[in-house]
Amino acid sequence: MLLIVVAVTVVVTRDLLKATMLFAIYSLTIAGLFATLDAGDVALTEAAVGAGISTVLILAVLALVPRYEHRRAGHSLPALAIVTLTGAALVYASFDLPAFGQPGNPVHQHLGAYFIDQTYADIGIPNLVAAVLASYRSIDTMGEAVVILTAGIVVYALLSPPPRPRRGKEDER
């Protein structure tokens, strides 16, 4: 509930600094939610990455751009209709999904059960998430590292050339 309230406030506010701070609170709340859903590792990552790094990144950009949103940026009824329609369709679809938290759900039948039973014999470390991440899915994790590298290269490429001022832009502002 708190999450939804915070998310809506983030969308409504025009002050970008306020929105950034609320987004950090939102990420931290999500981290707490993950902890109650038994996902300790994910909660730690979300608290560090979502609430930490992304807030720092947005703040760094905010130092370069105006703090307030454009006045005319308002709300639009067609968009609201589209969003409500999509949401209604998803709610309709959600009735076909398995009920929350039941041990008999399909997601717990195959790989999950295998990992819980066999990981200690195969890998020998008690933290299942770390074992799966670094061993069974190590290629995937390497791909993730490649993504980070690519993102780093792209950010560097975007920000390194000196800005080319466009003619006639300064006087209108």
Added chain:
Amino acid sequence: MTLLSFINYWAVIILMMTGYYCMIVRGNMIKKVIGLGIFQTSVFILFISAGKVIGGATPVLREGVERYSNPLPHVLILTAIVVGIATTAVALALTVRIREAYGSIDDDAIDAAEEDDRV
């Protein structure tokens, strides 16, 4: 099997639609990035809540625990969080470049600048 057993999906849907609305309506680039972040985290919640078993424990093997929650969604979402921050970084870098090129990060102001350019 009551209505309450779907409440996680509905919370996810509400958050997802909030992020979606933010992406569509808000002209400001930073607002769009934040909306994308909200959309992303709603998907994370979907996966993590699918991995939860009621009465289960955090998947770290130890004595005296019979039932663990499913570790696989946790692994997938760990990867997704890190990839998400990479996307955010690239989006923000693009925002900075747009600001340098057009002097604004709002959609209509950029459109106006485009028009001026064409004339």
